Amino acid sequence: MSTLTVRDARKRRHRRVRGKVAGTAGRPRLVVTRSNRGIVAQLVDDSNGRTITSATWLQVKKSFKGNKTAQAAEVGKLLAQNAKAAKVEGVVFDRGGYLFHGRVKALADAAREGGLKF
DSSP states (O other), X not given: OOOOOHHHHHHHHHHHXXXXXXXXXXXXXXXXXXXXXXXXXXXXETTTTEEEEEEEGGGSOTTOOOOHHHHHXXXXXXXXXXXXXXXXXXXXXXXXXXXXXXXXXHHHHHHHHTTOBO
């Protein structure tokens, strides 16, 4: 039995989650993508294959000072604002195979505080 690399394990978890989670126009999928430098979140309508809105760590104010967890929380707040502008209230959360911990959890909590329901 071979051991999975960290990347392969994440891809396996992501495939498993995507088999169960799909977004619609009324309730899009909140996709989280994480890198070593930042974090990106998108609201995706899978039935039409379109991205409704997104937020990225590059859109956070240049004056922002903090660690990557605080950066993820800012992205979550920004995504919630963009979702309100797009008239989206409820979403389905897709953690992208990442563990619901640290930056992913901070983004989700900030999006909930911003008014998204999931």
